[in-house]
Amino acid sequence: MQRATAAPDDILRMHQTLASNSGWGNGDKPLGHLSFRLSRLRAAATTGGADTTEILETAIAMDRELDAWAGNVPENRKYTVTNPQGSGSGSQRHVYSSIWAAQTWNNYRTLRILVRQLIVPRCKLGERGTHVALIRRLSGEVCVSAGCYQKSPSKYFAFFCCEGEGANVCK
């Protein structure tokens, strides 16, 4: 993904064979599968293996799939947003069901930012604002999820506010 090269076919086939419903819904379209497809699309965009229209249409379709993924997440895997008292206006904290849930949500956000990066330079000028706004919103959510504990390296391991680990976090 970092070098905009396509994931090898063998890895994709292995993933398809091993992938199972992990309880996140969208059993046939897990995030891992979307990430492999995105790596291929980014590679095509970089190497000129597809024309602009094809890249744009594929990216838009992929963005819809990611949106659907987020919409189909089971209740027990969703996170909540809180505004801690005394933390100043605009401060937010995310509360996830587990570290793994937080990680999955950040993977979703990252994939969607990367997809939108393919859309922004190829879409109509009047549509860019919407895509840019989503990129910024998702980036902010990544920062909020990572910034529950600020400044103190000793607390750095308690990265996410997780309900199941409440006794160990935010101290």
Next chain:
Amino acid sequence: MIMGLIWPLTVVAEEELNADEVRRWAIRELRNIGSSIGHRQARLIADTVEEGMGSGTDVLRG
């Protein structure tokens, strides 16, 4: 799990559409990861991204 944050923070830091303060916050967090748990890759990414902000280059996009 800390390592799992490196990729999202890198993407946030690299995204030129984000405000500079957001990008620099992500860079600081990457450095915090590097210094807190000795993860050299996080420090390297932070240094490279910050350098790229000044020169206009892009780690992810080449």
